[in-house]
Amino acid sequence: MVVPRGDYEDFRTFLQDVCGIVLGPGKENLVNRRLAGVMRMHGISSLGEMMNHLRTGRNQRMQTCIIDAMTTNETFWFRDTAHFRLLGDRILPSLAESGQERMRVWSAGCSFGQEPYNISMVVEDYQASVPTNTRTKVEIIATDISTRVLAGAKKGIYGSNEVSQGLDPDQRKRYFTSRGDQWEVRPEIKRRVSFRELNLTGGYELLGRFDMIFCRNVLIYFSNSQKQDILDRMARILNPGGYLFIGSSESLSSHSDRFEMISESGGFGYRLRD
Numbered sequence: 001m002v003v004p005r006g007d008y009e010d011f012r013t014f015l016q017d018v019c020g021i022v023l024g025p026g027k028e029n030l031v032n033r034r035l036a037g038v039m040r041m042h043g044i045s046s047l048g049e050m051m052n053h054l055r056t057g058r059n060q061r062m063q064t065c066i067i068d069a070m071t072t073n074e075t076f077w078f079r080d081t082a083h084f085r086l087l088g089d090r091i092l093p094s095l096a097e098s099g100q101e102r103m104r105v106w107s108a109g110c111s112f113g114q115e116p117y118n119i120s121m122v123v124e125d126y127q128a129s130v131p132t133n134t135r136t137k138v139e140i141i142a143t144d145i146s147t148r149v150l151a152g153a154k155k156g157i158y159g160s161n162e163v164s165q166g167l168d169p170d171q172r173k174r175y176f177t178s179r180g181d182q183w184e185v186r187p188e189i190k191r192r193v194s195f196r197e198l199n200l201t202g203g204y205e206l207l208g209r210f211d212m213i214f215c216r217n218v219l220i221y222f223s224n225s226q227k228q229d230i231l232d233r234m235a236r237i238l239n240p241g242g243y244l245f246i247g248s249s250e251s252l253s254s255h256s257d258r259f260e261m262i263s264e265s266g267g268f269g270y271r272l273r274d
Contacts, residue, residue, distance in 0.1 A: 003028040007048040014054060019067050019145050020201040021221045034069045041065065068148040075111045077118060077166030080216065080248045082267025084122050090264045091212065091243060092126045095136050102137045103211045108200060108234075109218035110142035113153030113193075114166075117185050119214065120192045121175050141207060143198035154195050156185035200230055204237050211239050217247035224255065231256040235272060244270040 011031060012023045023031070031047065042062055044050050053062060078084055095103055107116040119140055127135045144150050163172050163183045176183040198207075200218070213234055219227045234244065235258040244259055246252065252259055252270060259270035 003032065003047050007046070007051060010051045011047055014051065015066075015070060016223070018063065019071075019199055020223075020226050021070060022223050022226075031070075035066065038062065038065045038069050064147055068146045071144075071146045071149075075114050077114050077163070077171075079114070079166065080267070082248070083214075083216070083245050083269065084118060086262075086264055086267040086269055087119065087212075088122045088126050090262075092123065092136070095211070096130060096134045100136055100211075102139070104208065105138065105140045105212045106207065106210045106214070107140060107142040108198075108213060108215040110144050110150075110153060110195070111146075112149050112158075112162075113142065113156060113185075113195070115214055115216070116140045116142035116153075116193045116195075117156065117175075117189055120189045121171075123192065124175075124189060138192050140193045141210075142193055142195045143207075144195075145197065145199050147197055150195050150197060156190050158183050158185075201226065204233055207237065209237050209239050210242060212243045212245070213238060214245045216245055217250070219246060219250055219255075227255045231258070235259070238272045240272065240274065242272045244272070246270070 008028050008031065015021050015023060035047070035050070039045065039050065042050075042053070042065075044053065050062075050066075054066075105116075105119055107119065110116050120138070123138045142153065144153070157179070158176075160181055160183070163176060167175075172178075172183060175186055175189055177186055196207075198204075200222075215230075215234065219230065222230065231244075231252065235256065238244065243262075244252075248267075258273055260273055262269055262271050
């Protein structure tokens, strides 16, 4: 299907306005593929017709379906493994030494739940290695704009192919319960994690304050001005000395001077400047 340039430009503007995703030029075929199912569901034959429906503002369900379809949710277990080594080798021990009793972590753009559950797995392994009276209570808030992926993440149930991506047999045995051809995250891993719908272009104040934020491979979808705004607002809800993790191929250098790089265990992250 050929997409008229005007309709495509209207859609690009709509997508950036509602969820911050920036589509570059020449992505018409991608839009067609991603939205084909949404159009069939709503009996719509063209992008222009879809934009006409959206302009009325009456079809919130269609808007939600579009956001779900256009959001990339490719992820796997222990992605950028070095970040998790840094968490287990440096950050959790330093919190224990400081006597901090509670730690709050935000997993922003959590997709199907692998990242927040991985954080909980690292916490579980670390706490099993230290005395009970030195264990810090950890709360993990996981957010995503897609209601579809959040519904799956909350269940914590994954197929055999999904748990084979990034997990070895010992990890599958320790962190999951086998249920036929599916694997469910164990209750002791789930209990630290709660899931919420959140648009990163909106406000974060109601989430509270955090000691650590994982926002990995998410900022690449936003414009430079939006990246700077998101990072500034994240810095404001981090506790003093809090940590920020972004994707291993991403950089803060041109977007924020609020953080200093830290490196250990073969990985790097950022610490909020004093």
